Amino acid sequence: MGNSFRIESSTDGSLARAGVIETAHGAIETPAFIPVGTKATVKAVTPEALGTLRTQAVLANTYHLYLQPGPELLESAGGLGKFMGWHGPTMTDSGGFQVFSLGAAFGKRLSKFGNRKEESEKIEESLPLAKVDDEGVTFRSHRDGSEHRFTPERSIEIQHAIGADIIFAFDECPSPETDHDYQREAMERTHRWALRSLARHKELGEGSAGDQLLFGIVQGGRFEDLRRESAKAIGEMGFDGFGIGGTFLKEDMGNAVRWVNELLPKDKPRHLLGIGEPLDVLIAIENGCDTFDCVAPTRAGRTGTIYTGEGKINIGNAKFEKDFSALEVGCDCYTCKNFTRAYLHHLFDAHEMLAATLASIHNLRFIVRLVENAREAIVRGEFKKFSEEFLSRYIKI
Amino acid sequence: MGNSFRIESSTDGSLARAGVIETAHGAIETPAFIPVGTKATVKAVTPEALGTLRTQAVLANTYHLYLQPGPELLESAGGLGKFMGWHGPTMTDSGGFQVFSLGAAFGKRLSKFGNRKEESEKIEESLPLAKVDDEGVTFRSHRDGSEHRFTPERSIEIQHAIGADIIFAFDECPSPETDHDYQREAMERTHRWALRSLARHKELGEGSAGDQLLFGIVQGGRFEDLRRESAKAIGEMGFDGFGIGGTFLKEDMGNAVRWVNELLPKDKPRHLLGIGEPLDVLIAIENGCDTFDCVAPTRAGRTGTIYTGEGKINIGNAKFEKDFSALEVGCDCYTCKNFTRAYLHHLFDAHEMLAATLASIHNLRFIVRLVENAREAIVRGEFKKFSEEFLSRYIKI
Numbered sequence: 200m201g202n203s204f205r206i207e208s209s210t211d212g213s214l215a216r217a218g219v220i221e222t223a224h225g226a227i228e229t230p231a232f233i234p235v236g237t238k239a240t241v242k243a244v245t246p247e248a249l250g251t252l253r254t255q256a257v258l259a260n261t262y263h264l265y266l267q268p269g270p271e272l273l274e275s276a277g278g279l280g281k282f283m284g285w286h287g288p289t290m291t292d293s294g295g296f297q298v299f300s301l302g303a304a305f306g307k308r309l310s311k312f313g314n315r316k317e318e319s320e321k322i323e324e325s326l327p328l329a330k331v332d333d334e335g336v337t338f339r340s341h342r343d344g345s346e347h348r349f350t351p352e353r354s355i356e357i358q359h360a361i362g363a364d365i366i367f368a369f370d371e372c373p374s375p376e377t378d379h380d381y382q383r384e385a386m387e388r389t390h391r392w393a394l395r396s397l398a399r400h401k402e403l404g405e406g407s408a409g410d411q412l413l414f415g416i417v418q419g420g421r422f423e424d425l426r427r428e429s430a431k432a433i434g435e436m437g438f439d440g441f442g443i444g445g446t447f448l449k450e451d452m453g454n455a456v457r458w459v460n461e462l463l464p465k466d467k468p469r470h471l472l473g474i475g476e477p478l479d480v481l482i483a484i485e486n487g488c489d490t491f492d493c494v495a496p497t498r499a500g501r502t503g504t505i506y507t508g509e510g511k512i513n514i515g516n517a518k519f520e521k522d523f524s525a526l527e528v529g530c531d532c533y534t535c536k537n538f539t540r541a542y543l544h545h546l547f548d549a550h551e552m553l554a555a556t557l558a559s560i561h562n563l564r565f566i567v568r569l570v571e572n573a574r575e576a577i578v579r580g581e582f583k584k585f586s587e588e589f590l591s592r593y594i595k596i
Numbered sequence: 597m598g599n600s601f602r603i604e605s606s607t608d609g610s611l612a613r614a615g616v617i618e619t620a621h622g623a624i625e626t627p628a629f630i631p632v633g634t635k636a637t638v639k640a641v642t643p644e645a646l647g648t649l650r651t652q653a654v655l656a657n658t659y660h661l662y663l664q665p666g667p668e669l670l671e672s673a674g675g676l677g678k679f680m681g682w683h684g685p686t687m688t689d690s691g692g693f694q695v696f697s698l699g700a701a702f703g704k705r706l707s708k709f710g711n712r713k714e715e716s717e718k719i720e721e722s723l724p725l726a727k728v729d730d731e732g733v734t735f736r737s738h739r740d741g742s743e744h745r746f747t748p749e750r751s752i753e754i755q756h757a758i759g760a761d762i763i764f765a766f767d768e769c770p771s772p773e774t775d776h777d778y779q780r781e782a783m784e785r786t787h788r789w790a791l792r793s794l795a796r797h798k799e800l801g802e803g804s805a806g807d808q809l810l811f812g813i814v815q816g817g818r819f820e821d822l823r824r825e826s827a828k829a830i831g832e833m834g835f836d837g838f839g840i841g842g843t844f845l846k847e848d849m850g851n852a853v854r855w856v857n858e859l860l861p862k863d864k865p866r867h868l869l870g871i872g873e874p875l876d877v878l879i880a881i882e883n884g885c886d887t888f889d890c891v892a893p894t895r896a897g898r899t900g901t902i903y904t905g906e907g908k909i910n911i912g913n914a915k916f917e918k919d920f921s922a923l924e925v926g927c928d929c930y931t932c933k934n935f936t937r938a939y940l941h942h943l944f945d946a947h948e949m950l951a952a953t954l955a956s957i958h959n960l961r962f963i964v965r966l967v968e969n970a971r972e973a974i975v976r977g978e979f980k981k982f983s984e985e986f987l988s989r990y991i992k993i
Binding site: 239244248272284533541542553556 | 637644664672673681918943
């Protein structure tokens, strides 16, 4: 594994840095926001539109693709990127988070932040417990209840078949309410699984074309000692880069990320898994993350929640019915250059599919551009100023 | 009303012709297939994609836009084209067909061809009868049951507010099973309404910018004497062009269109309302129609029915699961150049929104290209040969 990352600029008094990750399908200028294409499609958005809004890479979910259409099909298709018509860099996560959040491992659903107790309880009642052991995780499909098993080796094999440029070691992802004892147990298991993931990756020739980058995942929940211990352990294993995984209480995210990034090797890229709200992204950049993926911009877009520099607006609100201004004045996206708030209001009111497409394009462009601008600010040595200015406007509403 | 149509080529032994309609938003080379954007959006397709597949114009439905978002809003927005981000020519129908098909006029639903008896009966039971009289039609909204009234004058006023380049006179559209006596009554009313539509159009200054073209609609059902009588009457009224309206039994369409087009003034364009299946389009061209609109390509696309030169295929069929060829080999559309049958099969299987978008783009391009090719064949004097060759392949499956 050669070094596929170079840092172009570090910054003033924070961990923020600007860099470039080289992959088999092109470079990713970091920091970069990576849209999620769960089932080999960024929902409601064509790859052509993704390119136009300057998306640099797409992340798909191993758990979902494993269940549908299956890794064999993706391998026959020539890999994820070719299958979905996206010619730039691709990533897959390890399936770890989804096994615990969508699958019924532990009989519990898990969200990125600890706030879905009621739903967890419902699932617990309706499905038998699945089982995590040192070998791997047995879980039930959220689609049909069928039983499946992931091990670190199996996750890597699946990700090799899917063929993304950047793949992740298999990890255990406990609930954010989990106590220190269990977080330690899960973290230590994640470290053993990381070594097994690495070993299987090397056996398989580091990807079918020898060019997949493998990132190890740091765990440890909200506990500083565990996060630091995990960063140190995973950091020494020889991965091409790192994922920061697990769930946190929302207010702990910045700390958890900083603890980790202070210890991870500086010359390798760091991906924060599943984070994508504008404020969270700025906190992640400030604390040394290079890339992040999240469904938030597209999920919000599909329900009519629109990102603007002054905060989010709900385009379904009656006050936008006759508002013939752009979703966000000055935005350079296809939606803002061609359509008005009144038109988007109408499309959502009429339940037209184009509503989701146009809103998703804007929200993705908003967050991609925010991160582009953050990068430029880092290069200029003005990231803190940039971040403060953005935050002073964004929280107004 | 000056003449906005010129014929470039007539053809060998049929009524087919190639021409150009000039509108305030550009020219339409005819014959042309016009995609339907019912509620000011061609479902699941961006205006940018419509342009890429060489759509020349879009037709929206007055009935739907009247109910949502309302003509006042469209007028404030600067008209239909500006509102929906489509910068080429636009059309609106008169609302006549929809009042009878979606509204509850006569307590009956109506489809373009006479084949929905069961549904008609259901509607008849569940809603009170609406009423057509010499003044206009009172109907109930299909959305909320609220009562509304269209007159010829009101239809024209609404269409002026919506602001499309080509608009239609208000007509009565009886069921295809209607007997000769009622068809005559409805046709004669349609003729009186045509004169009232023309008068209101002139009063309003032929469009807010004086540049809307008004087409009169020929009725008469499946009866040769009525169709010819209607063509003669409407043809003499001084419209900018003509719509051929009404419903037919499917096998009668070619005849009904020929009877009409043999009598309509040759120097004005003729639009066949609501027709768009590949075979029907070729019959319409052969019998002298210049433009046609239909939801069929996009509606079929949304359910996974894909047009190909060999006939339609259902992409959800298991045999396409591992088929890595294009939807249609040789097709120049965005979908066929970038994606495989296997990918579309997966998107439909996973209920992904992109499925509808990509399938609609292909189906629209298929029918737009079919008509482009028909036009070139007319210019070469080889339309009959072209049509026969297409039909010999298309009916194979």
